[in-house]
Amino acid sequence: MARTVRNAATGEASVTRYLLRRIGLAIATLWILSVIVFFAGQVLPGDPGRAVLGPFASRIAVRSFDHQIGVDRPLVTQYLSWVGGLLHGNMGISYSFRTPVEPIIVTALGNSAKLAALALVIIIPLGIAGGVLAALYTGRAIDRTISLSGLAASTVPEFVSGIVVIIVFGVALKILPYPTGSLAGLSVPSQLDHLILPVIPLVLVLFGYIARMARAGTIEALDSDYARTAVLKGLPRSVVIRRHILRNSLLPTITVIATQTGYLIGGLVVVEQLFNYQGIGRQILSAASSKDFPMLEAGILTIGIVYMVATLIADVLYTVLNPRLRVGVSG
Amino acid sequence: MTATPDVAASPGQVPVAHGLAAPPAPWRLLLRKPTFLIGTAVLVFWVVCAIFGRSIAPHDPLAQSLLARNSPPSGAHPFGVDSIGRDVLSRVIVGARDILLISPLATLLGTVLGTVLGLVMGYFGGIVDTLIGRVVEAVLALPVVIVAFLFIVAVGPSPLTLIVVIGFIFTPLIARTVRTAVLVEGQQDYLASARLLGERPGYIMFAEILPNVLPVIVVEFTVRLGYAIFAVATLSFLGFGVQQPTPDWGGDIAANYGLLGAGYWWETLFAALAIASLVMALNLVTDAIEQVISS
Numbered sequence: 265m266a267r268t269v270r271n272a273a274t275g276e277a278s279v280t281r282y283l284l285r286r287i288g289l290a291i292a293t294l295w296i297l298s299v300i301v302f303f304a305g306q307v308l309p310g311d312p313g314r315a316v317l318g319p320f321a322s323r324i325a326v327r328s329f330d331h332q333i334g335v336d337r338p339l340v341t342q343y344l345s346w347v348g349g350l351l352h353g354n355m356g357i358s359y360s361f362r363t364p365v366e367p368i369i370v371t372a373l374g375n376s377a378k379l380a381a382l383a384l385v386i387i388i389p390l391g392i393a394g395g396v397l398a399a400l401y402t403g404r405a406i407d408r409t410i411s412l413s414g415l416a417a418s419t420v421p422e423f424v425s426g427i428v429v430i431i432v433f434g435v436a437l438k439i440l441p442y443p444t445g446s447l448a449g450l451s452v453p454s455q456l457d458h459l460i461l462p463v464i465p466l467v468l469v470l471f472g473y474i475a476r477m478a479r480a481g482t483i484e485a486l487d488s489d490y491a492r493t494a495v496l497k498g499l500p501r502s503v504v505i506r507r508h509i510l511r512n513s514l515l516p517t518i519t520v521i522a523t524q525t526g527y528l529i530g531g532l533v534v535v536e537q538l539f540n541y542q543g544i545g546r547q548i549l550s551a552a553s554s555k556d557f558p559m560l561e562a563g564i565l566t567i568g569i570v571y572m573v574a575t576l577i578a579d580v581l582y583t584v585l586n587p588r589l590r591v592g593v594s595g
Numbered sequence: 596m597t598a599t600p601d602v603a604a605s606p607g608q609v610p611v612a613h614g615l616a617a618p619p620a621p622w623r624l625l626l627r628k629p630t631f632l633i634g635t636a637v638l639v640f641w642v643v644c645a646i647f648g649r650s651i652a653p654h655d656p657l658a659q660s661l662l663a664r665n666s667p668p669s670g671a672h673p674f675g676v677d678s679i680g681r682d683v684l685s686r687v688i689v690g691a692r693d694i695l696l697i698s699p700l701a702t703l704l705g706t707v708l709g710t711v712l713g714l715v716m717g718y719f720g721g722i723v724d725t726l727i728g729r730v731v732e733a734v735l736a737l738p739v740v741i742v743a744f745l746f747i748v749a750v751g752p753s754p755l756t757l758i759v760v761i762g763f764i765f766t767p768l769i770a771r772t773v774r775t776a777v778l779v780e781g782q783q784d785y786l787a788s789a790r791l792l793g794e795r796p797g798y799i800m801f802a803e804i805l806p807n808v809l810p811v812i813v814v815e816f817t818v819r820l821g822y823a824i825f826a827v828a829t830l831s832f833l834g835f836g837v838q839q840p841t842p843d844w845g846g847d848i849a850a851n852y853g854l855l856g857a858g859y860w861w862e863t864l865f866a867a868l869a870i871a872s873l874v875m876a877l878n879l880v881t882d883a884i885e886q887v888i889s890s
Contacts, residue, residue, distance in 0.1 A: 297741075300745060301745065304745040304746070304748065304749045412630075412882070415878055415882060416875045416878060419821050419825060419874040419875065419877075419878045420825075420870070420871045420874055420875065421825050421828050421829045421832070421845075421870060421874075422829070423828075423829065423832045423845075423848065423867075424828070424848075424867045424870045424871050425871075427848060427852065427855075427863045427864065427867040428864070428867055428868075428871075430852075430855055431855065431860045431863075431864055434855070434856075435855055435856075435858055435860050436860070442855065442856060443856060529741075530829075533744075533833070534829055534832065534833065537832075537833065538832075538852060548744075549833065552744075552748050553834075560748075564741055564744070564745065567741060568741060571741075
């Protein structure tokens with residue numbers, strides 16, 4: 265009895281240590297990202313004054329513009345003032361819009377979040393159901409169909425499946441709106457209506473991964489001693505699956521969903537571009553082409569933070585939910 | 596994707612023992628798989644288009660017939676004409692070239708660098724392994740899209756940039772797989788005897804270990820090739836790859852999708868189907884190879 269208590273205590277201490285280390289790592293990575301983003305922005309060919317004022321502006325006008333926005337200062341000074349501004353919630357002034365960057369980024373991020381949330385709400389139950397179903401019929405026709413179609417769907421780029429769904433539902437059948445455009449001022453059902461088409465490519469790409477993970481986890485659980493024991497002691501199959509198999513097989517699925525955040529972000533960039541949807545991916549792309557550094561840097565850093573937080577939450581969930589890991593994280 | 600015996604579901608089922616006689620050669624097993632045959636046929640088709648595209652194509656893929664702009668599929672132009680009057684069929688055929696050149700080269704670069712890195716990490720272990728491991732971890736901590744995006748924005752878009760960026764992004768991923776395979780090999784007796792014979796680390800790594808981890812590397816290469824095609828097509832669509840007017844599936848879709856709302860579906864659909872058929876074919880082949888190797 266005393267032994268179990270001590271184990272639990274060291275287990276908790278090691279969880280705390282693990283989480284602290286994990287948060288530290290996330291902050292360090294974020295700092296590295298800020299350095300990379302800032303200096304990659306400097307390598308960008310072309311000078312911001314020239315890019316903003318156009319090829320016919322006089323050299324003096326360009327130089328005074330550069331001085332005004334501060335890009336003629338030493339790089340380290342620029343970096344420090346940029347990071348200092350960020351810590352105070354000031355992301356700078358957009359070169360193209362001549363207005364503060366934050367409101368634009370916040371609106372764009374909100375739009376992207378709507379799209380991502382709808383995609384996740386659809387894909388998580390669908391992927392898990394598909395994977396569990398495939399695992400329960402391992403090697404049979406249902407399994408081969410789900411596995412192969414999942415594989416096929418996850419390898420087709422989002423813009424390719426996007427083109428096909430636009431042509432079928434938006435152009436030929438005309439039952440769903442295209443292009444998506446802005447959702448501002450639309451009612452919730454109408455917003456959903458606009459989001460269905462762009463969500464389909466995201467769902468297709470993620471389905472394969474999530475289904476594959478859920479399948480592997482379920483097969484492993486089905487193969488385990490406790491599942492055999494549960495069957496042998498006479499529990500009905502549905503109870504075994506619900507109470508013993510699913511609880512264990514869904515755990516790896518949670519982590520895989522989080523590791524897919526990066527792919528989801530990449531997918532958002534592409535889908536927003538294809539559907540002309542005003543999300544953060546599209547904002548970054550247009551900032552890159554118009555050399556709007558403050559917007560570009562803020563956008564990429566925002567995505568980096570979102571990604572970091574998502575993976576952090578996944579790791580924490582995984583640690584908290586998995587009793588085996590809870591004791592074994594001393595490393 | 597081997598069929599694992601399903602204990603809980605069917606306790607009475609006995610796994611069929613295969614190979615009572617000598618097991619047939621792996622490539623014979625491959626030829627028996629319909630998925631492999633279909634996949635290979637489609638791949639061969641696109642490779643032929645990539646090599647002989649200019650001679651197969653019915654029209655010059657760059658020639659613009661301005662009077663025929665946006666005309667739908669017809670006898671003279673089976674896939675229609677795009678927004679600046681170019682024959683879509685010819686552009687789809689010739690467009691196979693760049694993606695089929697860039698993707699394998701990028702994957703090859705990543706595989707070679709990743710293999711060397713993985714061998715070194717797995718063989719030497721210790722501080723070398725830890726150090727490289729940290730760097731790999733740091734690279735993987737950033738979303739891949741962001742890394743690729745920053746690099747391409749900084750260097751400027753071109754096919755060579757695509758090869759280098761995708762190759763570098765694949766390197767740590769492949770290194771991780773190779774390292775694990777090398778660690779497994781490290782337990783084998785032949786390595787102990789090679790060390791006792793006093794062979795040099797370079798010789799042991801490349802002449803003794805490499806041939807034994809080669810199947811792992813082959814599978815990794817084919818899997819990564821699929822991702823490379825995905826990435827090349829996507830980056831071209833975003834404008835970071837092959838530049839217009841060179842025929843390219845992703846680039847052509849980017850140039851014409853704005854007119855989808857007007858109903859000009861043929862200008863993008865066929866390039867989209869070409870990309871889909873290429874990645875699906877490749878994955879059918881990869882899936883079959885994986886099944887044969889793991890059985």
